[in-house]
Amino acid sequence: MYSGKVFVLYKIIDPTDYHVLHPRPVYLIVSKSKTGAVNVMSASWVSPVSDEPFIVAVSIWKGSLTYQNIKETGEFTINIPSEKHLDIVYKAGTISGREVDKISTLGLRLAKSSIIEAPGLEDMLGFLECRVINEIEVGESALFLAEVKTVHVVEEMYTRYGWDLSKAKILLHNGGRGFTTPYKLILARR
Amino acid sequence: MYSGKVFVLYKIIDPTDYHVLHPRPVYLIVSKSKTGAVNVMSASWVSPVSDEPFIVAVSIWKGSLTYQNIKETGEFTINIPSEKHLDIVYKAGTISGREVDKISTLGLRLAKSSIIEAPGLEDMLGFLECRVINEIEVGESALFLAEVKTVHVVEEMYTRYGWDLSKAKILLHNGGRGFTTPYKLILARR
Numbered sequence: 114m115y116s117g118k119v120f121v122l123y124k125i126i127d128p129t130d131y132h133v134l135h136p137r138p139v140y141l142i143v144s145k146s147k148t149g150a151v152n153v154m155s156a157s158w159v160s161p162v163s164d165e166p167f168i169v170a171v172s173i174w175k176g177s178l179t180y181q182n183i184k185e186t187g188e189f190t191i192n193i194p195s196e197k198h199l200d201i202v203y204k205a206g207t208i209s210g211r212e213v214d215k216i217s218t219l220g221l222r223l224a225k226s227s228i229i230e231a232p233g234l235e236d237m238l239g240f241l242e243c244r245v246i247n248e249i250e251v252g253e254s255a256l257f258l259a260e261v262k263t264v265h266v267v268e269e270m271y272t273r274y275g276w277d278l279s280k281a282k283i284l285l286h287n288g289g290r291g292f293t294t295p296y297k298l299i300l301a302r303r
Numbered sequence: 304m305y306s307g308k309v310f311v312l313y314k315i316i317d318p319t320d321y322h323v324l325h326p327r328p329v330y331l332i333v334s335k336s337k338t339g340a341v342n343v344m345s346a347s348w349v350s351p352v353s354d355e356p357f358i359v360a361v362s363i364w365k366g367s368l369t370y371q372n373i374k375e376t377g378e379f380t381i382n383i384p385s386e387k388h389l390d391i392v393y394k395a396g397t398i399s400g401r402e403v404d405k406i407s408t409l410g411l412r413l414a415k416s417s418i419i420e421a422p423g424l425e426d427m428l429g430f431l432e433c434r435v436i437n438e439i440e441v442g443e444s445a446l447f448l449a450e451v452k453t454v455h456v457v458e459e460m461y462t463r464y465g466w467d468l469s470k471a472k473i474l475l476h477n478g479g480r481g482f483t484t485p486y487k488l489i490l491a492r493r
Contacts, residue, residue, distance in 0.1 A: 122457070122458065123414065123423075123429065123430070123455035123456060123457060123458075124455065124456060124457075124458040124461075125417065125453055125454065125455055126454050126455075126456055126461065127454070128357060128451055128452060128453055128454050129354055129355050129356065129357040129451075130357075130454055131351040131354050131357050132464070132465030132466070133383070133429055133431065133454050133456060133461075133465070133466075134328065134349065134350070134351050134359070134381075134431075135328075135465055135466070136328070136465075136466070136468070136473065136485050137327055137328055137350070138324065138325075138326070138327055158350050158351050158352055159324065159350060160324070160327070160348050160349060160350035160360065160362065161321040161324050161348050161362070162348055162360070162362040162441045162444060162446050163362065163441040163442035163443070163444050164319055164321050164442070165319050165442060165443075166319065166442060167318060167319040167320075167321050168441050168442065169324070170350065170352070170360050170362075170446065172350065172351070172352040172353065172360075191324075193323070196489070199489060199491050200491050200492050202491070203491030203492070204491075224313065227315065233313075239313065239323055240313070241323065241324075247439070249437070249439060249448070251352045251353040251358050251448060252353035252354070252355060252356060252358065253353070253355075254352060254353050256352050256360065256448075258439070258441060258446075261318055261319075262318060263315055263318055264315065264316050264317070264318050264320055264323050265313035265314065265315055265316075266313060266314060266316055266323060267312070267313060267314075268312065268313075268314040271314075271316065271323075274322070274477070274478045274479055274481060275320075275322030275323070275325055275326075275477050275478040275481070276322070276323075276325070276326070276477065278326070278477065278483055283326065285475075285485060287464070287465050287466065287468065287485075287488060288464045288465040289464055290490045290491045290492075290493065291464060291465070291488050291489075291490060292488070292489050292490070292491060293468055293485040293486055293487065293488055293489060294485070294486050294489070295326050295475060295477075295483040295484070295485065295486065296483055296484050296485065296486040297483065298477060298481050298482070298483055299386070299389060299481075299482050299483060299484070300480045300481060300482070301389050301390050301392070301393030301394075301480045301482060302390050302393070302480075303480065
């Protein structure tokens with residue numbers, strides 16, 4: 114018996130169970146086709162990958178209308194929903210823009226971008242205007258690397274250290290219908 | 304005046320302020336050099352990018368010892384800390400493995416992997432054994448795409464729908480010394 118030793122009994126589970134890397138922030142990706150039709154889908158497989166320039170990686174299923182739009186225009190916005198958008202975000206991930214106009218069905222309103230053609234959404238915590246610089250095939254999805262051209266945020270919720278977690282109820286996806294939000298800020302010791 | 308319309312006043316901020324995509328889960332990446340030295344660093348620029356096979360994207364600064372180790376061996380583990388590891392995770396991101404043995408300095412204990420040579424860490428919520436399949440240069444960082452070979456979790460904290468958020472206090476990084484954890488599970492309407 115080793116005094117003070119913590120034995121943690123890990124169990125090996127299904128090696129394709131990606132939920133182990135959730136909960137993670139979930140976003141609404143807005144794209145526009147060549148003919149001007151706007152679509153929206155939810156996505157949480159999104160990450161910064163570089164800070165200067167600010168580059169994001171976004172994984173998009175190749176069968177989706179969003180994939181087709183981004184291939185056509187090389188542009189999209191990443192919109193940051195809050196807890197109040199819970200049902201909209203879930204629905205945006207379960208219906209297809211090939212069957213319905215998701216923007217009007219979900220009651221979303223568009224916000225003009227400052228640099229790109231694809232719009233953002235009103236009433237979010239913020240949105241990022243992105244332009245694709247590279248595409249990598251990964252299984253049935255494409256990993257788009259895109260440069261962030263403009264960042265819009267709701268001013269009173271954002272500080273010089275990022276989101277004010279007492280105000281900005283960032284939505285995180287756990288799995289299926291399960292979501293969560295960040296609890297209060299905790300500070301590591303220097 | 305449009306009845307019912309929500310006017311959100313977005314403000315444009317620094318286009319390289321990546322904190323807008325935080326808080327997000329933070330991990331301890333463990334790697335092993337060709338000569339067998341084990342290193343650890345914290346990273347939150349990690350995302351699933353494909354589910355079958357389960358592929359992850361991990362952004363690693365090219366100046367780091369972790370980058371050098373992964374280049375040598377093509378392997379690493381992603382370890383999932385909880386709220387109690389707050390100070391360890393912060394320190395793992397602020398000191399260099401070139402100057403100190405971070406594993407012993409941080410009081411971490413290694414757990415044997417089942418398939419790869421790089422070990423996991425004991426006493427985490429779980430860990431993933433990963434083998435690199437591709438590397439993409441992004442600015443001063445490398446984006447490693449790696450296949451997840453094995454997933455280990457603490458059994459009583461994991462359900463068929465992912466982490467039990469009432470038990471697993473997943474650590475999320477907001478910025479600098481600021482971290483948070485998920486609050487309770489909320490369910491979207493069907």
